[in-house]
Amino acid sequence: MTTEHDKKEPDTTGHVWDGIREYDNPMPRWWLWTFYITIIWGIGYTIARPAWPLIEGATPGISGYSTRAEVAKDIEAVNEANAGATQELASIELALLSGNSELQQYAVNAGAAIFRANCSQCHGSGAAGVQASGYPNLLDDDWLWGGAIDDIAYTITHGIRNEQSPDSRWSQMPAFGEILSEEEIAAAVNYVRSISDQEHDAALAAQGAEIYLEQCSACHGEAGMGDPTIGAPNLVDAIWLYGGSEEHLTETITYSRFGVMPAWGEEYRPGGGGLDQAEINAVAAYVHQLGGGE
Numbered sequence: 001m002t003t004e005h006d007k008k009e010p011d012t013t014g015h016v017w018d019g020i021r022e023y024d025n026p027m028p029r030w031w032l033w034t035f036y037i038t039i040i041w042g043i044g045y046t047i048a049r050p051a052w053p054l055i056e057g058a059t060p061g062i063s064g065y066s067t068r069a070e071v072a073k074d075i076e077a078v079n080e081a082n083a084g085a086t087q088e089l090a091s092i093e094l095a096l097l098s099g100n101s102e103l104q105q106y107a108v109n110a111g112a113a114i115f116r117a118n119c120s121q122c123h124g125s126g127a128a129g130v131q132a133s134g135y136p137n138l139l140d141d142d143w144l145w146g147g148a149i150d151d152i153a154y155t156i157t158h159g160i161r162n163e164q165s166p167d168s169r170w171s172q173m174p175a176f177g178e179i180l181s182e183e184e185i186a187a188a189v190n191y192v193r194s195i196s197d198q199e200h201d202a203a204l205a206a207q208g209a210e211i212y213l214e215q216c217s218a219c220h221g222e223a224g225m226g227d228p229t230i231g232a233p234n235l236v237d238a239i240w241l242y243g244g245s246e247e248h249l250t251e252t253i254t255y256s257r258f259g260v261m262p263a264w265g266e267e268y269r270p271g272g273g274g275l276d277q278a279e280i281n282a283v284a285a286y287v288h289q290l291g292g293g294e
Contacts, residue, residue, distance in 0.1 A: 082106070090278035094149045097285055104285060111286025114279050118264070127290055132243035134259040139292045142239040144231045145169050147294035153284035156275070159263035160231075168263055171231030176215065177254035184211050189249045195224045195236050196244060 015022040045051060049061040060066075079086070085106045097104050116125065122135045129137035141147065145155050158165040161172075176185060184207075191208030193200040213222065219232040226234035233241060241259075242252050264283075266274030275283070287293065 086278045089281050090276065092281070094153055094281060094284060097149070097281075104289075107282045107285035108289055110279070111282035111284070114275065114283050115286055118275070119283070122261075127287065132240065132248060134242055134257065136241055137239070137292070138287050139290050140239055141292050141294065142234060142237060143292070143294060144226075144228055144233055144241075146228050147288070147292060149284050149288040149293060152287055152293065153280055155261070156280050156283055157263065157265040158268075160261040161258060162260050162263055164268040165263035165265065169231060169261075171219075172258065173219075173252075173256045175254065175256040180211065180215070180253075184208075185250060185253050187211055188216070188253055189246055192224070192235050192249055193244070193246065196238070197236075198244065 011024040013022045013024045046059065047061065048063045049065055050058050050067075051061065052059045085103060088103060089107055089110075092100070092103065097107060115123075115127070120127075123129050123138055124135070127138040129135045131137075136142075136144070143151070145151060145160070155169060158168045160169040162168050176188075180188070187204045187208035188211045189208070190200040190204035191206075191212050194202070194205040194208075212224075219230060220226050220235055221232075224235035226232045233239075238244070240248070242248055242257055263269070264275045264280065266276050268274060
């Protein structure tokens with residue numbers, strides 16, 4: 001009769017730790033065959049399909065499959081389906097767009113996607129801008145160059161203070177640090193803060209009133225209401241592109257500001273990346289309906 005002690009001990013790998021030996025048992029055949037099949041499948045996939053990244057591109061595979069080609073095909077199919085609406089959007093007079101609810105909905109949806117891809121980096125994903133950084137909030141009703149839908153489309157096309165388009169929006173505030181003394185600038189700052197209902201030094205504000213009339217009123221108006229047609233901001237509201245604190249206003253008056261927005265018209269971007277007329281109209285429609293458009 002065979003006893004427990006008569007059974008042959010399995011071979012070991014020779015590894016022993018704390019008296020525990022590692023047996024050299026064979027792997028289950030089903031596991032081995034699965035492993036071999038995955039190796040064969042992996043080699044076949046590498047040969048047939050794009051697989052291994054290289055310094056530039058990747059191994060293409062003999063099947064010619066490309067995920068980029070699939071995406072391009074899908075995009076082409078969508079563009080073909082929307083060709084009629086796109087053509088109509090490119091040629092419509094924007095002031096009449098609101099009268100065509102179906103086309104306007106198409107424009108707003110398309111414009112939202114274009115905005116997220118091209119404009120949100122500066123204006124934010126929600127179009128609220130970045131306070132005190134020179135990236136304007138597109139949700140309010142304070143528009144330096146006009147907030148009518150045609151004005152918005154023009155600004156998108158030509159940009160602001162850039163060298164791409166000869167028709168870009170253009171204005172330039174003098175650096176008054178080269179014109180006024182520090183004391184005069186401090187007085188002007190306090191006057192501006194007084195007309196915008198902010199905390200200020202009344203004595204300095206009284207001195208700054210005369211300085212403002214002599215140096216600033218030509219653009220910003222005697223009452224400080226600004227002039228959107230020349231890009232001169234309203235100084236009496238609570239909307240400040242570069243901040244309305246004493247520190248920010250001192251910096252603005254001393255050194256001036258010169259924010260730049262690129263021209264998005266495709267004719268001004270010969271290397272690509274520009275927007276065609278339908279895309280510009282779509283973005284204008286999207287921005288205009290956010291609530292701040294005039």
